[in-house]
Amino acid sequence: MDIDKELDKIFNSDELNLLEVKPKASNSCTSDERLIRSFEEINDFIDKTGELPKADTDSVLERSLYFRLQGMIEDVAKAKILKAYDRHGLLSPDQSVPITLDDIFADDELDLLSDDVDIFTLKNIPKEIAKADYIARRKSCPNFEEYEEIFKRCQNELKYGIRTLEKFNEKQVQEGQIFVLNGILLYVDKLYDIKRVERGYENKFDGRTHLVFENGTESNMRYRSLCKRLFETGKHVSNTIEEKMKKFNNIQDEDKPTGYIYVLQSKSRDERIRSIRNLYKIGFCTTTVTERIKNAAMDPTYLMAPVKIVAEFKTYNMNTQKFEDLLHRFLGSCQISIDVFDNEGSRHTPREWFQVPYEIVEQIIKLIVTGEVVNYRYNRETKTIQNV
Numbered sequence: 066m067d068i069d070k071e072l073d074k075i076f077n078s079d080e081l082n083l084l085e086v087k088p089k090a091s092n093s094c095t096s097d098e099r100l101i102r103s104f105e106e107i108n109d110f111i112d113k114t115g116e117l118p119k120a121d122t123d124s125v126l127e128r129s130l131y132f133r134l135q136g137m138i139e140d141v142a143k144a145k146i147l148k149a150y151d152r153h154g155l156l157s158p159d160q161s162v163p164i165t166l167d168d169i170f171a172d173d174e175l176d177l178l179s180d181d182v183d184i185f186t187l188k189n190i191p192k193e194i195a196k197a198d199y200i201a202r203r204k205s206c207p208n209f210e211e212y213e214e215i216f217k218r219c220q221n222e223l224k225y226g227i228r229t230l231e232k233f234n235e236k237q238v239q240e241g242q243i244f245v246l247n248g249i250l251l252y253v254d255k256l257y258d259i260k261r262v263e264r265g266y267e268n269k270f271d272g273r274t275h276l277v278f279e280n281g282t283e284s285n286m287r288y289r290s291l292c293k294r295l296f297e298t299g300k301h302v303s304n305t306i307e308e309k310m311k312k313f314n315n316i317q318d319e320d321k322p323t324g325y326i327y328v329l330q331s332k333s334r335d336e337r338i339r340s341i342r343n344l345y346k347i348g349f350c351t352t353t354v355t356e357r358i359k360n361a362a363m364d365p366t367y368l369m370a371p372v373k374i375v376a377e378f379k380t381y382n383m384n385t386q387k388f389e390d391l392l393h394r395f396l397g398s399c400q401i402s403i404d405v406f407d408n409e410g411s412r413h414t415p416r417e418w419f420q421v422p423y424e425i426v427e428q429i430i431k432l433i434v435t436g437e438v439v440n441y442r443y444n445r446e447t448k449t450i451q452n453v
Contacts, residue, residue, distance in 0.1 A: 100143060104137060107130050107155070118130035203278065204282060204283055206281055219302060223302070231302075232301070233301050237301045242302075249280055256274055257272055258273055271287060324349055324350055325379055326347070326349055327347070327348055327378075330345060330375055331344065333368050341401065345419055346415075347392060347430075348417045368405050368418075378430060391438055393416075396419045399419045400419055401418045401420050425443065
């Protein structure tokens with residue numbers, strides 16, 4: 066028997082292809098497929114939580130997603146492969162920021178999502194889905210040069226202690242106020258249509274904002290969304306004491322600015338000076354305080370050492386000589402005489418250095434500015450301001 070012929074006959078008569086053997090499909094996936102799958106886990110996390118994964122969290126999964134995303138952002142080759150799957154704009158240079166459904170409705174310039182249209186009313190929707198956040202981009206601010214000086218001045222004032230970072234309070238959200246959000250300064254340029262609205266069991270203020278960010282971008286985030294983010298991770302940049310005093314004294318636009326009252330602390334390494342507690346220089350200048358003190362280390366008036374700006378008050382309609390006379394008379398018992406030598410060896414005895422608690426200094430300056438200082442005197446023994 067010819068075996069080969071018999072086998073050919075059997076295979077040729079297999080009309081149902083029962084004897085056809087196909088190669089087994091591989092269960093393994095390519096490296097690109099694994100990369101895409103891991104990226105989709107990040108997308109799914111954002112879809113579910115409405116937030117980017119964070120590093121400072123107790124969730125091991127969220128931390129791992131955060132570092133995974135950072136690696137993908139930094140790897141150009143991976144970012145190129147994932148571009149088609151980047152529905153949240155995570156890998157683009159212009160980082161995305163999460164916003165809420167309110168932000169989407171706020172951007173509805175054509176009123177396509179009007180509350181009057183019943184089809185858009187959410188009913189019988191699970192709470193976690195109804196509250197889901199979405200992703201939006203900040204836009205480049207076309208007239209950023211108009212705001213740039215605000216940020217530069219603020220950074221400088223933070224550096225010298227003229228401004229400080231404060232815990233966020235919703236009452237601080239006003240036009241002209243500055244905040245820190247995710248490490249970036251944020252300037253509240255405009256607030257629109259701020260009014261109380263009911264949302265579920267809550268009755269809180271909401272409306273529109275125009276925000277400008279230090280990195281040259283802008284946003285029209287909802288007021289409620291802004292407050293939420295600042296409450297979670299933000300800080301308020303305090304007003305300067307000058308601004309607080311202007312409000313305190315009801316300064317009007319027609320009032321004439323005359324200069325600055327300043328309060329300084331010495332950064333001297335001289336032990337004679339460092340050992341004096343509550344030592345402050347209180348003075349007046351017609352230029353900015355920053356400009357006035359830039360050569361402090363070479364000036365005997367400043368004890369031949371750098372100084373820290375503790376406070377500065379912009380003054381209006383003030384007689385400089387009168388201010389100095391009142392200040393020296395009021396704090397005469399606290400005046401400190403310190404001999405210092407300049408670079409040529411000449412001896413100097415600077416004035417305007419006083420040993421007095423700072424809270425007393427603030428009270429005294431307010432009394433001088435308001436003109437009420439003549440009715441008080443300072444008791445050095447009790448460290449109190451008393452009526453004459």
